[in-house]
Amino acid sequence: MNKTTLLKALVPDVVLPIAIYYACRRFGLHETISLLLGAGAALIRVLLVAVVSRRFNGLAALVCSGFAVGLLLTFLTGDPRFLLAKESVLSGLLGLLMLGSCLLGRPLMYALVRRLSADDPRKLAEWERLWRFEPQFRKVFLTLTLVWGIGLLAESITRIPLIYRLPLDVMTGLSTALQLGTFALLIGWSLLYRQRRLGKAAASGNIRALR
Template structure:
C-alpha cells in the first residue's frame, strides 16, 4: 500500500528554493540584458545599421515573451505591458526612421512602468503583490503562493509592507527613465546601449539591495 506523502516530500527545501530562483533570475537576465545588448553589438560589428540592430533584439525578446505566455497558458501583466511598449516603440521608430527615437523607447517603457507601479499603490493589487506571484510560486509552488498571498486580507502590516516595496520600485523606475532620456540625447549612438545597461544595473543593484534588506527585516521572505 502506498504511503501518504510527507511534508518533506511536498515542501521545497531551502536549496530547492534557491535553485529555482537562480534559474528564474538567469532566464530574466538573458532576456532583458544579454540578448538585447549582445545582439545589438554583434549586429553592429557585422555592419548592420543602428536602426535594424536595435529592432532585431526587440523582436527576439517579443518572440521569447510570447512563447513563455503560451507555455504557461497565462499572460503575465508585466510581460504584457513590456510587449505593448516594445510594439509601440518600434512602430514609432518605423515612422520616424530615427535610431535615437528607438533608444528613447526604453525611457518610455521604464517611465510608464514607474508610473504604473505608483498607480497600483491605490488599488488592492500593488505591483509587488502581483510580481510576487511568479517569485513565490517558483520557490514554493502554487499552494505556497496562495498561503502567502492570503495574508493580504487580514494583515494590515503585510499590506503596508508590499506598498512600501512597490513605491520604492516605482520611484526607481521613474528616475531611471529620466536618466535614460538625458543619455539618449547626449552620447554617441553606439555608446548608448552599453551606458544605459550599466546605468540600469547600478539602479537595479540599489533597488535589489533595499528589497532584500526590507524583505528579510519584515518577514516577507519565503
C-alpha cells in the first residue's frame, strides 16, 4: 500500500462522521447526538470492512481505538469535543512516536515500508543490506520519518486549541479539512522527495532499491 492508497483508505473514515454530523444537525439533532452518531457509524464501517476483508490490521485497530476512546470520554464527561480532539491526540502521539524512533532505533517509516514488503524475502534482504551499508538509504527513511513526525505533531498542536475555541458546528468541518490537508501536504511532499531520490539513485545505478 503506497501513501496515496493510504490516503484513499483514510478518507471514508474521516468524511463519514462529518457527513452524518451535518445531516443530523440539518434535521435538528443536538450537537452531541450528531457527533456520537457520526463516530458510531464510522466505527461500524471500520469493523465491517475488517470482517469482510478478514483482516484487522494496525490501521484499523488505531482507528477503532480512537473512536472507542472518544465515545467513552464523551459519555463520561458529556463534552462532545473529545470526539474531535481524539484524532489530533492520535496524530500527536504518532508524530512523537516517529520522532522518537529516529533517536532510539530504526525510523518508523522504514519499519512500516518493510512490513508492506513482508511477502518478498529477496526485497527484504536487499533492504537490510542497504540499511547496513548505504548511508544515503538510511538518510531517506530518516528524513521521511522526521518530516512526517513534525507534520503530524504540528497538526495536533494547531488543531486541539481550535477545537475548544471555535463553535462546534464550525470546527467539525474545519477539523476534517485540517486533517486531510495535513495528510495531503505530507503525501505530496513525500512523492516529490521520492522522485528526487529516485533520480539520484538512477544516476548511481541503485534505482531499484528505492522503488
